[in-house]
Amino acid sequence: MRSGEGADLLLRSASVLDPVAGIDGPHDIVVRGGVVAELAPPGSADSERMEVVEAEGLHAFPAFFDPHVHLRVPGQEHKEDIETGTRSAAAGGYCGVLAMANTDPPVSTPADVEALRESARQSASVPVGFLATVTRGMEGEELTEMAAIRAAGAIGFSDDGLPIRSARVLRRALQYQRLCGGTLALHEEDPELSADGVMHEGSASASLGLAGIPSVSESTMIARDAALAGYEEGRIHVQHLSAAASVDAVRGAKEAGVRISCEATPHHLCLTDEAVRSLDPWRFKMNPPLRSEADREALIEGLRDGTIDCIATDHAPHAAEEKEVPFEQAAMGVTGLETAFAAIHTDLVLSGVLELGLVVERMAGGAEPFGIERPTLTPGSEANIAICDLEAEWTVGAEGYESRSLNSWCADRTLTGRVLMTIAGGQVAYRLRSFSLGVAP
Ligand SMILES: [Zn+2]
Numbered sequence: 465m466r467s468g469e470g471a472d473l474l475l476r477s478a479s480v481l482d483p484v485a486g487i488d489g490p491h492d493i494v495v496r497g498g499v500v501a502e503l504a505p506p507g508s509a510d511s512e513r514m515e516v517v518e519a520e521g522l523h524a525f526p527a528f529f530d531p532h533v534h535l536r537v538p539g540q541e542h543k544e545d546i547e548t549g550t551r552s553a554a555a556g557g558y559c560g561v562l563a564m565a566n567t568d569p570p571v572s573t574p575a576d577v578e579a580l581r582e583s584a585r586q587s588a589s590v591p592v593g594f595l596a597t598v599t600r601g602m603e604g605e606e607l608t609e610m611a612a613i614r615a616a617g618a619i620g621f622s623d624d625g626l627p628i629r630s631a632r633v634l635r636r637a638l639q640y641q642r643l644c645g646g647t648l649a650l651h652e653e654d655p656e657l658s659a660d661g662v663m664h665e666g667s668a669s670a671s672l673g674l675a676g677i678p679s680v681s682e683s684t685m686i687a688r689d690a691a692l693a694g695y696e697e698g699r700i701h702v703q704h705l706s707a708a709a710s711v712d713a714v715r716g717a718k719e720a721g722v723r724i725s726c727e728a729t730p731h732h733l734c735l736t737d738e739a740v741r742s743l744d745p746w747r748f749k750m751n752p753p754l755r756s757e758a759d760r761e762a763l764i765e766g767l768r769d770g771t772i773d774c775i776a777t778d779h780a781p782h783a784a785e786e787k788e789v790p791f792e793q794a795a796m797g798v799t800g801l802e803t804a805f806a807a808i809h810t811d812l813v814l815s816g817v818l819e820l821g822l823v824v825e826r827m828a829g830g831a832e833p834f835g836i837e838r839p840t841l842t843p844g845s846e847a848n849i850a851i852c853d854l855e856a857e858w859t860v861g862a863e864g865y866e867s868r869s870l871n872s873w874c875a876d877r878t879l880t881g882r883v884l885m886t887i888a889g890g891q892v893a894y895r896l897r898s899f900s901l902g903v904a905p
């Protein structure tokens with residue numbers, strides 16, 4: 465993240481909600497030098513020489529943390545880069561993201577990681593952690609120099625975009641992990657089963673005549689990898705869970721004592737394969753695919769009971785020419801950083817499916833699986849705060865995007881709930897243009 469002054473400001477009379485810290489109620493939040501200095505009774509904190517944000521009627525949450533984004537650097541800067549991707553994250557209320565390594569070329573060496581970290585120091589709006597690939601060039605054969613890559617500052621390892629096809633290779637990676645640490649983040653898919661599928665295998669794919677990707681393509685690989693992690697006592701994080709059987713597999717592994725965590729995306733929590741009947745690849749083509757209503761309900765149950773640790777966007781920017789083609793040929797992936805909270809708030813909180821506190825907790829839950837401290841509003845902590853207006857309605861894309869790409873799964877939808885301001889790493893990372901600040905005399 466770009467270096468700058470720690471923020472000094474007073475968030476006046478905000479509704480503060482930090483379920484993990486047990487904070488729920490109106491407070492003045494005093495941020496001094498980029499640190500949460502004090503939570504005071506509303507209207508009581510001294511505002512002298514402080515920038516004052518009138519936050520009455522607004523909510524202050526611990527800022528969100530996304531363990532799964534694609535910043536497309538190096539090699540695909542026409543889709544996204546560190547500057548636009550982290551601006552997009554800041555606009556979504558995030559105070560940190562983890563960038564995937566399936567770039568062009570993939571991030572596979574200590575020098576690759578060092579170059580990215582340097583670049584983030586120049587241009588990132590929020591702190592970025594980088595993962596490196598598990599296998600050289602993501603070819604699935606030879607391991608990268610995991611220990612040297614960790615020493616260069618990689619947070620963990622992932623071949624995301626592709627599964628690790630070989631159990632032998634994953635087993636060796638788990639053995640190396642014992643020496644060097646770093647969570648292994650796994651894109652779970654059996655390529656023999658997903659083959660050339662373009663959407664979920666179910667009644668919608670049958671009536672559209674499109675090749676399907678069955679749920680077992682994901683769940684069987686999770687079962688295999690959880691068994692390997694248990695056997696080697698490794699630490700794995702399962703990415704973008706999409707199917708009911710996958711939730712069951714993770715739940716069973718957790719009960720058996722495997723060191724496993726997992727994430728689900730807003731689009732898998734809010735949509736089903738019925739949306740694919742529109743044949744709109746911009747919004748509804750991604751991997752893993754949108755699945756059935758029963759799968760979606762199982763993901764929600766997994767969030768509720770703690771099987772699913774966190775919400776992650778799998779923010780995957782793509783260029784227009786990869787999406788302006790027939791559904792079968794279009795690239796897989798959607799963007800999600802700017803809309804994650806608002807979409808879940810609109811579709812799942814306002815409808816009474818999920819509690820606001822649970823959503824706030826899981827939106828920041830992606831830090832701990834990677835050994836990063838969870839954002840909190842506890843006094844004494846670095847300021848990582850998302851200020852939201854839960855009543856604001858806005859149309860996604862109407863004012864453009866911070867992201868360089870347009871493939872938002874929420875494009876043109878009107879959502880309720882908006883991030884007005886984000887403080888990340890102690891600095892003001894984002895302010896909605898129309899959100900003005902009152903400055904104390
Ligand atoms: Zn993936």
Ligand SMILES: [Zn+2]
Pocket residue numbers: 532534564624625778780
């Ligand atoms: Zn991904």
